[in-house]
Each structure stands twice: as C-alpha cells, then as structure tokens.
C-alpha cells in the first residue's frame with residue numbers, strides 16, 4: 001500500500017494574496033471582504049504578491065528542510081466552478097523541493113489562492129475566502145499504513161502550530177489523499193477536512209479497492225470525492241491530466257525573487273521546532289523523555305512548563321503538567337490553550353503542593369475546581385486546605401480538655417484513643433495526618 005498527500009493550509013496573513021481585503025472570512029458576513037480583484041472582475045488589476053504570505057511559505061519550506069528556489073512564477077490553472085469567476089486559480093511554481101518530515105519525503109511546496117465558497121444546495125456563492133493565501137504541500141507516496149499517514153499529519157500539524165502560520169486553527173488542513181494498492185491504479189480522494197476525516201476516508205477507500213481486487217476487478221485511475229456525512233468516496237472523474245488545466249504564466253503577476261538575503265532573514269526567524277524543544281527539555285531540565293514528549297505536543301503547555309520550572313523542581317513541574325494537568329485536560333476535551341487564562345491559579349496550586357502547603361489529594365481537588373470554575377479564589381481555598389503543621393499544639397489542647405478520656409485510656413480502655421484522635425482531626429478540620437496524630441497523642445499520654 002502506498003499513501004501520499006496534497007495538503008492545503010491557509011496562511012496566517014492580514015490581507016489576501018493579491019488584494020488588500022482581510023482574510024478573516026469565517027467571522028465576516030457573506031461577501032463582506034471582497035473587491036474587484038478577489039471576485040475576478042474583468043480588468044481588475046491585482047497587487048504584486050503579498051510578501052507576508054511568501055515569507056510564511058518560506059518559513060514552512062525551511063522548517064521542512066527543503067531546497068528553496070530563487071524565483072517563483074504564478075500560473076493560471078484553468079477550470080470552471082461557480083466559486084471561481086475568473087475561470088482560473090493562481091498557483092505558483094514550486095517554492096521549495098525535496099524536503100522531509102520524519103520518514104516522509106516532501107516533493108514540493110506551492111503558494112496558491114483559495115477559491116470562494118459555493119453552497120451547492122442553495123446555489124449561493126460567498127467570495128470572502130476567495131484570494132486567501134494557501135500553501136500546498138505535496139508528499140511522496142511514502143506512507144504504508146493508515147497509522148503512518150495519521151502520524152505524519154499530526155507531526156505536520158504540530159510543526160505548523162510551532163511556526164504559527166495557520167490562519168484559522170479550527171480549519172487546519174484540506175487534504176487530497178492518493179492511495180494505491182498492489183495490482184491497482186492510483187486513486188485520488190479529494191476534499192478531506194480533518195485528520196479524523198483522512199483516517200475514515202483511507203479506511204473506506206482501502207476496503208473498496210481491496211474488495212475490487214479480490215473479486216478480480218480493476219481499480220482504475222480516478223479522482224473521487226470524500227462525502228463526510230455519508231462516510232463514503234464517490235467517483236468524480238476518470239483520468240484527469242495536468243494538460244486539462246492549461247497552465248500558463250499569469251501576465252498580471254510579476255515573478256517573485258527569493259533573494260539570499262530574504263532566505264537568510266526567514267531562516268533567522270525560524271522558531272525552536274518541536275523535536276528540538278523535546279531534546280532541550282530532557283538535556284536542560286533533566287526530565288523524563290516521555291514527559292518531555294507530552295509537554296511538546298501542546299505548545300502552550302510546554303511554555304508553561306518552562307515558567308513553572310523557575311518556581312519548583314523541573315521534574316516535579318514535568319510530572320504535574322504532563323501527567324496530572326494533561327490528564328485532567330484530556331478528560332475535559334481541552335488543550336492548554338483553552339485554559340491559558342487559568343495559568344495563575346494553576347501555578348499557585350502546583351507551588352502549594354510542591355512546598356507541602358497542601359496535600360496531593362487537596363492539590364488534585366483544587367486543580368479540578370479551578371478547571372471546572374467551581375473554585376474562584378484559589379488562595380482562600382489553599383488557606384482552608386492548608387496542612388496543619390502544629391498538630392502538637394492541638395494534641396496538647398485536647399489532652400488537657402479531655403482529661404477523663406485520657407484517664408479511660410490509661411485504665412485500659414483502648415477505644416478511648418480513637419476518641420482522642422477523632423477530636424484532633426475535628427479540630428484541625430481533617431487536614432492533619434491521622435497516623436501522625438496517633439503517634440503524637442501516644443507520646444503525650
């Protein structure tokens with residue numbers, strides 16, 4: 001089995017690729033962010049390419065270890081669809097080639113403009129998305145199982161998150177997947193919108209092709225559409241070739257020169273990548289590699305770890321965050337980004353537990369309370385749950401005041417001891433360690 005991907009990611013820029021319209025299409029009213037350029041009106045003159053989009057695309061290419069071209073040209077890719085009034089989509093020649101992510105080779109990376117959105121049922125078109133910058137990442141067919149494919153997409157997502165290039169975090173990928181089984185032709189499945197969708201589409205398609213091959217039928221080279229709602233792939237067209245698009249250089253768009261200086265500038269802006277951070281966490285803080293891995297998977301959680309490590313032992317911080325907090329977040333279907341506003345109380349709980357102010361049970365209970373918003377004033381709660389350090393004083397008080405119970409114990413009534421322990425626990429609000437209380441009482445009587 002061979003699996004390869006073409007992955008489209010909208011780039012985080014303020015304005016569109018060839019005009020000044022804003023890119024936040026999902027927050028705007030339909031057809032609010034539009035102009036003659038991005039609606040493809042005849043004679044509209046596009047801007048030169050948005051430099052910010054080029055820089056972000058370069059950042060991704062460099063992070064994937066690609067060879068960068070020194071000149072990129074925009075081509076017109078012709079096809080007809082109601083969301084593309086110009087009749088062509090502008091797409092660049094490869095900006096980078098020959099990259100790698102894990103075991104998967106990346107063939108090339110392009111910059112493109114997104115088309116608009118066409119609602120098939122109502123026949124309505126919204127051009128807010130039209131002209132939003134995209135990158136297209138094309139892999140070699142190097143993945144040999146659904147698990148490998150999923151792992152690759154997760155790694156790519158993590159990388160793009162670290163590079164901070166994703167326009168809308170809730171719509172990360174649009175994926176076209178190529179699948180071929182031994183003895184069959186290559187089938188392309190278009191329009192998959194999530195990692196979960198990729199898994200389902202691959203599973204469906206592999207079964208479909210296997211069934212055909214097992215019954216002696218042919219798997220033809222074709223393009224299929226993933227129908228998310230029905231969970232099936234549907235044949236779109238058979239044998240589509242590059243020539244059908246009649247690619248030609250766009251005379252309106254000047255070529256983009258990627259100078260050595262520009263590449264160097266972007267290289268300097270490369271942030272620490274997830275795998276680099278993971279290695280550093282282990283070396284610099286001496287934490288467990290599996291904790292380091294977990295902390296790196298959630299970028300903001302990793303940043304919180306470094307902050308917390310300045311206040312408590314890093315190994316304690318790593319376990320507290322990677323194990324305890326992460327577990328509680330997973331249980332609630334959250335990432336640390338969702339609770340960034342709760343950093344302060346969470347830090348307070350961690351420090352209180354670390355310093356022995358509160359017990360482990362109290363810490364876990366408080367952490368849950370903070371996440372569920374049932375604890376508003378974390379300092380007041382810590383005060384209430386504080387471990388009583390001066391148990392001895394309370395014991396002396398009880399022994400003095402309950403002299404007759406002490407007498408009972410001395411005259412052989414064993415159960416009187418339990419009454420004394422119970423009284424101490426009551427007066428400390430249950431925040432003393434009963435075993436320790438017992439020991440102290442015995443030394444006093």
Ligand SMILES: [Zn+2]
Nearest residue numbers: 019021035038
């Ligand atoms: Zn526009």
